[in-house]
Amino acid sequence: MNEIAMSRRKFLTGAAGSAGFVACGRSRPRLNVYNWSDYVAPDTISNFEREFGIDVRYGTYESDQEMLAKVMGGNSGWDVIFPSAEYISPMRELGLLAPLDHAALPNLGALDPSFRNPPWDPELRWNVPYMHGSTGIVYQKTIVPQPLAWADLWDSRLSGRITMLDDAPEVIGACLKKRGYSVNSSDPAQLRRAQSDAIVQKRLVRAYLNAEVRDQLVAGDVGAAQAWAVTAAQAIAAAPGKLAFAFPKEGFPRFSDNVAILRESRRSELAHRFINYLLRPEVAAAIVITTRTATANGAAWKLLPPEIRENTVLFPPPEILARGEWFEPQSAASQKLRDRLWTEIKGA
């Protein structure tokens, strides 16, 4: 009997103590930012916090779908998010985004001209382009064959050493491109052919990994990975001389991750200040230097050291970019079909 009373008392005191410890610490204004992993420099957030006297809760995610699942209810608690370009329209139609006030974003002029009127949001009413890139193949320079096209990832000599992205549009997109179709195809016949390709490939695939594959590339566990240019640049920098990146011959998707404000947010003013801060050339440049991302900020690009400015993985020349294709939002019917095909690919 005494044991129970004593242990219960101890529990309660412990609980009260810890609650008190946590409670006394939050009196500054607060901003909740939800971003991709490895998309800011180590001091980006802390510098912002210090300069503006705002506490930032910084959460990270690994895929758009993960982020969308969290914010879809309209009650998630996040203020600032970084959706990819093809999610802007759907999210806006679902009423999830808040319109941007350009008056509160004087640094907008720093954007690169090619991103000032992007096809998914020509007037930048809903988002500001942040980082962009392409999807391609990262590979160990020593493997045979060297994968320079999507079709090479179906080569049985690479069996067990290939990873693909854990992302339906990317995997289906690679299969579509391999057959010469558009990554945004909504033709059921084309999609089904792409799906059967993916299922055939699955036997050769080691795992489906997003940015997580970076450490495994550096460690040498993975031979060839379908990866975003950002992940590729980070891996190449971490393992000098061992890795290379290919923009697949058949063509490849381009992506742009953009910063937006959720409609549910009550801290619109703070959010705008944060976005404006990110648009500062020196801030954006610092992020690029530490994280090897490709910024949409033209003024920042000029501040970059030459070896990054001329990094073709991050900033490919126009003739390569011509083979790129932006992801576009899908119709509801096409989206449902693609999701079902993805479930079947994963389940096969």
Add this chain to the structure above:
Amino acid sequence: MKKSLALYAAGAYAFLHLPLLILAVFSVNSSQFTIWESFSLRWYRAAFADRDLIESAVNSLIIAVGATVLSTAVGTLAAYALWKRASGWINGWLSGSFYLSLVTPEIVTGVSLLVFFEWVFRFLHLRLGMHTVMIAHVAFSVAYVVVVVMARLRTFDPVLEEAALDLGATEFAVFYRVTLPYLAPAVAAAAMLAFTVSIDDYVITSLVAGVDSQTLPMVIYAMARRGVNPVLNAVSTIVAVGLGAMVLLSERLRAS
């Protein structure tokens, strides 16, 4: 046979403990690769410097303690009442729901609670947070408490209660002074079990946690998905040692 059993037990214990011991060894390895370089505490320094990590650990503790207290209390009382009278439609329904709770996979529990909370929040203007996580934890651990306490109750001779009643004790006094002391080890074991499943839960918590209620498993999962991370080795060791110390302490208390 005793000797071969002991030998086997040694092997089994090695299987259970070696992976964690190896993690601990490599957590003090200055190199981030799986080759021993030199002794270093840099990963521990990095772990303690991580504000989010510390905060998530505190969150986990608060939730675990709260959920344990609640579920142990609720579960013990319910187990006793069910043991006293197994028939009746409420009792039948309640036992059935405990079964269901045990059988329901975590992902289904998590998803159903998420859906339920979202629906309730339309009327109450609340959002996901520490409270939803704690409710969820109580929800799935109560059945475990009931199972453990019930197992002990089945070895309890009702004659003792009848004797106390005959001697003039009230029903509550009978429970409090006759049955409960007998149940004490089971209640303690149930509490430990409830604490463990709470502090360890990832699946359900990740679905019903809000912005402010990151728990330690959520942070660990994010790090683990990114691949092998020496800071994670350090965190694992800290958690293992911390919890281990707690177990030993509670054993010491129980024995005294």
Add this chain to the structure above:
Amino acid sequence: MTRLQKPFLAPAALLMLATLAIPLAIVGAYSLLTRGAYGGVEQPWTFESYSRLIDPLYGAIFVRSFWIAAVATALCLVLGFPLALFIARSGSRKNLYLSLVILPFWTSFLIRTYAWMFLLRDTGLINTILQALGIIHHPLPMLYNDGAVILGLVYGYLPFTVLPLYATLERLDATLLEAAADLGASPITALLRVTLPLSMPGIRAGAILVFVPCLGTYLTSDLLGGSKTILIGNLVQNQFTTSRDWPFGAAVSLVLMAVAMALLFSVRRHGEELI
């Protein structure tokens, strides 16, 4: 006896109503609706989610999940029984040995799963040692397959069989074994024909405590299976996140639960109920 019933039962009843009955009813309702384009549910009401389950693809997923869960459970029982026996017979050191089993169990399941990632990787400890010893020349792919998942499950759930087995074995009347010895039985025979049958309640409890979570596992197959091994738990999680088909996810969940409950009832014996 009846005066305590209501107040003792009320908190639990309220809790289970709010956190089990109502949410499952909502899940049931969702399983009969149609998916929204980006998640969520909308009208019309339909049986489509259930009819989709008849596809052999999903049957294969169910079978694979059952198979992995069964193997993991069997291994847990086989590996756990001798250990439980040892602890039950270790006299004064019982609590110490029991604590040693529970100790790793107290560490996060995640951490223990991660520990195996650390050990099994191509550049992990096991491959490094084997290559250093010259036993192999190329790393063995030990991660990202069904074997790794089963290993992770066994490692995670072994204590769940040891504890109920120990509880049953500890209560075993030692005089029964003495009687067997008196009648000329060797220790092995006594084990097989006296101890083992009498520990069936513990075996059944342990089997259920391991099989059910293994059936719905998702973390282990996610981290150790490389997102390739899709089991029922992963299927459900996918539908509620990336594939955005909540009605289908709800249907799969309910079918899974029905199957698990059927198993539970078939294994149950009268007088041995867990609750």
